[in-house]
Amino acid sequence: MSEHIHDSADQLPFNPVARVIWDGSIPIHFILDKAESAGSEKEPLLIEAPRCSYLSRLTNQVCRHFQDRRLRSSNDDSEMWYEYEGVPLKWHYPIGLLYDIHGMQTAAQRGTTDSLLPWKVIVHFKDYPTNKLIKTSAPENSQDFFMSMIKEADYLRNGSTKKVMNMSKSDQSHLWEGLWSKNYDLFWSMNQKLVLNDGILARHLPIRIYLPDNCPVIQDLVCPMDEDDQPKTLRHILNAVLPDLFPLDDRNGSPVAEVIIHGIKPNMDMSVLWAAQNMAYPDNFLHLVIVVGGVQ
Amino acid sequence: MSSSGTPSSESPPPTVTQPEPTEAPASPATVIANHKKKDLSKVIVRFRAIGNAPILKQNIFKITATNKFMAVIQFLRKELNYQQSDPLFLYVNSAFSPAPDEIVNNLYKCFNTDGKLIVNYCTSPAWG
Numbered sequence A: 001m002s003e004h005i006h007d008s009a010d011q012l013p014f015n016p017v018a019r020v021i022w023d024g025s026i027p028i029h030f031i032l033d034k035a036e037s038a039g040s041e042k043e044p045l046l047i048e049a050p051r052c053s054y055l056s057r058l059t060n061q062v063c064r065h066f067q068d069r070r071l072r073s074s075n076d077d078s079e080m081w082y083e084y085e086g087v088p089l090k091w092h093y094p095i096g097l098l099y100d101i102h103g104m105q106t107a108a109q110r111g112t113t114d115s116l117l118p119w120k121v122i123v124h125f126k127d128y129p130t131n132k133l134i135k136t137s138a139p140e141n142s143q144d145f146f147m148s149m150i151k152e153a154d155y156l157r158n159g160s161t162k163k164v165m166n167m168s169k170s171d172q173s174h175l176w177e178g179l180w181s182k183n184y185d186l187f188w189s190m191n192q193k194l195v196l197n198d199g200i201l202a203r204h205l206p207i208r209i210y211l212p213d214n215c216p217v218i219q220d221l222v223c224p225m226d227e228d229d230q231p232k233t234l235r236h237i238l239n240a241v242l243p244d245l246f247p248l249d250d251r252n253g254s255p256v257a258e259v260i261i262h263g264i265k266p267n268m269d270m271s272v273l274w275a276a277q278n279m280a281y282p283d284n285f286l287h288l289v290i291v292v293g294g295v296q
Numbered sequence B: 001m002s003s004s005g006t007p008s009s010e011s012p013p014p015t016v017t018q019p020e021p022t023e024a025p026a027s028p029a030t031v032i033a034n035h036k037k038k039d040l041s042k043v044i045v046r047f048r049a050i051g052n053a054p055i056l057k058q059n060i061f062k063i064t065a066t067n068k069f070m071a072v073i074q075f076l077r078k079e080l081n082y083q084q085s086d087p088l089f090l091y092v093n094s095a096f097s098p099a100p101d102e103i104v105n106n107l108y109k110c111f112n113t114d115g116k117l118i119v120n121y122c123t124s125p126a127w128g
Helices: A002-010 A016-023 A059-065 A067-072 A095-110 A139-158 A169-180 A184-195 A234-241 A272-278 B002-009 B028-036 B069-080 B104-111
Strands: A025-032 A045-050 A081-084 A119-124 A207-210 A257-260 A286-292 B042-049 B060-064 B089-092 B117-122
Touching: A016 A184, A016 A272, A025 A095, A045 A059, A059 A067, A081 A095, A095 A207, A095 A257, A095 A286, A139 A169, A139 A184, A169 A184, A184 A272, A207 A234, A234 A272, A234 A286, A272 A286, B042 B069, B042 B104, B060 B069, B069 B089, B069 B104, B069 B117, B104 B117
Parallel strands: A025 A119, A207 A286, B042 B117
Antiparallel strands: A025 A045, A081 A119, A257 A286, B042 B060, B089 B117
């Protein structure tokens, strides 16, 4: 297996941006819910979690840590869920996206600048909020959801999912295995064919935009180029969707809203095609988290 | 001689950006409130059976755009008289399976065919 990985890795051009994004992590303190811990004060569990990965990848470790508690309840990992400040965390969102939405976005809105790290995530073993979270039973579901995102992204770029469907089963599974095992070379050896679209200009870019306050996610058709065949910038596409928050000319005064990708505020004049190719999450979507200051 | 300097000082003001006089932009709070508003507008969804899935007599429906895809799944289950335990798989454009929390309107905007969102359904997984 490793030989194969190295074969493909040799052809991988070094991409420092993709690499630092891949290596990005968030220290998370997993704390058992107070009501559920009843008596047995178990130490919180600290995990340095990859931003690009999923909470379900940590479930085994978390379950093992809180095993005493788990045995006393349903003993069923599918009943387990995570929460931050009363909000259930979607297991099918990447960890970094969850943190940017529920941590950074919320903090900016409140106007707090205190460090949120380590991020305090509450662990539950019962009362699964089925009305707020998709119910699942196994990590396989994470893989299915992940592959569906990859296909949806491919459809946006090409008007079909041929590129993904033409990959062999094992190549397809390398995407997930690479992500699951934190193997950058394995993942990117497959992923670059997708995000770079074999050098063919994408029809539309896979982009999702997240406003604060649990607003419905915004997704629309975004062409990479404008009418003059010039690359659109982040500013252009945000202005098209949210003109009140992102004026084209924001030189007068401070911006009312900003965007966060992987925890950082990118240059608004960055080409959105470049961003989609280099700063997308492993699910192939460029997730843009909008932060607005506390004062409105 | 001194007159040579005058023309430049009278040059017209730069006209690079001439924003038309528009209304003041809405505040972030207003923008957010508007995006959260329950809009009752509907989009057209067309269901297509695949394989041995039962065919619907009526297969075109109007579904509220702000609904989540979950509503489409539940609606179809009801139309088919399927129990929660009966296997049912839904795809958009015979291509991918949206997450239940995706917004119908987003799917419609991005993937509609001639004004209809095509949803294929079957009783065993198709398309990987």
